[in-house]
Amino acid sequence: MSETSTITVVQRPKSNTNILQNKLPVWVTLQLTDACNLRCKMCYEWGENGAYHGRKLSKLDKDVVLRVIDECLPVKPYFALFGGEPMMYPHFEDVVGRIRHGDARVDVPTNGTFLKRKAESLIEIPPNRLWVSLDGPEEINDAQRGENVYKKVQEGVETLFDLRETKGLKEPKIGYTFIVTPLTHLYIQGFFENCLNLEMVDHISIEFQTLQRPMSMKNISIYLNAYLVFRKRRVLLA
Numbered sequence: 001m002s003e004t005s006t007i008t009v010v011q012r013p014k015s016n017t018n019i020l021q022n023k024l025p026v027w028v029t030l031q032l033t034d035a036c037n038l039r040c041k042m043c044y045e046w047g048e049n050g051a052y053h054g055r056k057l058s059k060l061d062k063d064v065v066l067r068v069i070d071e072c073l074p075v076k077p078y079f080a081l082f083g084g085e086p087m088m089y090p091h092f093e094d095v096v097g098r099i100r101h102g103d104a105r106v107d108v109p110t111n112g113t114f115l116k117r118k119a120e121s122l123i124e125i126p127p128n129r130l131w132v133s134l135d136g137p138e139e140i141n142d143a144q145r146g147e148n149v150y151k152k153v154q155e156g157v158e159t160l161f162d163l164r165e166t167k168g169l170k171e172p173k174i175g176y177t178f179i180v181t182p183l184t185h186l187y188i189q190g191f192f193e194n195c196l197n198l199e200m201v202d203h204i205s206i207e208f209q210t211l212q213r214p215m216s217m218k219n220i221s222i223y224l225n226a227y228l229v230f231r232k233r234r235v236l237l238a
C-alpha cells in the first residue's frame with residue numbers, strides 16, 4: 001500500500017464478536033489516489049492552502065484494494081471511491097466492476113473533467129451515484145475551480161446523460177456537489193435555478209468549505225448567513 005492514500009472503514013461495533021457477524025463495516029471509503037488534474041482554490045488537498053503540496057504523490061495498490069473489497073463484500077457495505085480525482089486512478093473501472101459484480105453499492109465524487117472520455121465505461125459498469133463538483137455559474141465556478149472547467153464538466157454530464165438515456169438505463173445516477181465559499185456564496189440559488197437542466201439531475205449536495213487558518217470573522221459571517229438559508233443539504237431527487 002502507498003504511504004498516504006487511505007482506506008477508511010466505518011464500523012458501529014455492538015460487541016467484541018466477529019465483525020462480519022455484526023454486518024460491519026457499513027461504509028468503506030477508498031482514497032484511490034492523491035493525484036488531481038485541477039487546483040481548485042478552496043481545496044484542502046490541492047488548493048491555495050492545501051495539504052498535499054510538496055508531498056510525494058501516492059495511490060493505493062490495486063491488489064490491496066481488490067482484497068479489501070472482497071473481504072468486505074459478504075456484508076455488502078456502501079463503498080465510496082475518493083481522491084484526489086478518483087477517475088485518475090489507473091484501475092478505476094476494475095474497482096467499480098469488482099464492487100458492482102459483488103452486488104454492493106458505490107458512490108463516486110468527481111471533478112467531472114473525465115466524464116466525456118469515460119462515458120462508455122461508466123455506462124457499461126456504472127457506479128450507483130456520481131457526485132459532480134461544480135461551484136456556481138461558469139464565471140464563478142471557473143474562478144474557483146479553473147479555466148474552462150465548467151464547460152468541460154457540463155459537456156461530460158450531457159454526454160453521459162444522453163448515453164444513459166439512449167440505452168434506457170437508470171445508473172449511474174448523476175448529481176452535483178456545490179461548495180459554498182466566500183467566492184460562491186451569493187450564487188447558490190442562481191446556479192440551481194439557471195444553470196442546470198433539473199430533468200438531468202438525480203441528486204444535489206450543498207456543502208460548506210471547511211475553515212482553516214488564516215480565517216477572518218468576515219468569512220465566518222458569510223458562512224453563518226449562508227448556513228441559515230441553506231444548511232448542509234444532501235437531496236436525493238431520484
Ligand SMILES: C[S@@+](CC[C@H](N)C(=O)[O-])C[C@H]1O[C@@H](n2cnc3c(N)ncnc32)[C@H](O)[C@@H]1O
Binds near residue numbers: 111207
Ligand atoms: C476532495 S474532492 C475529491 C473528489 C473530486 N476531486 C472532486 O473535486 O469532486 C471531494 C469534495 O470535496 C470538496 N472540497 C474541496 N475542498 C473543500 C473544502 N475546503 N471544504 C469542503 N469541501 C471541499 C470538493 O469540491 C469535492 O466536492
Ligand code: SF4
Binds near residue numbers: 037040045046
Ligand atoms: S478537483 Fe477535487 S481534489 Fe482536485 S483540486 Fe479540485 S476539489 Fe481538490
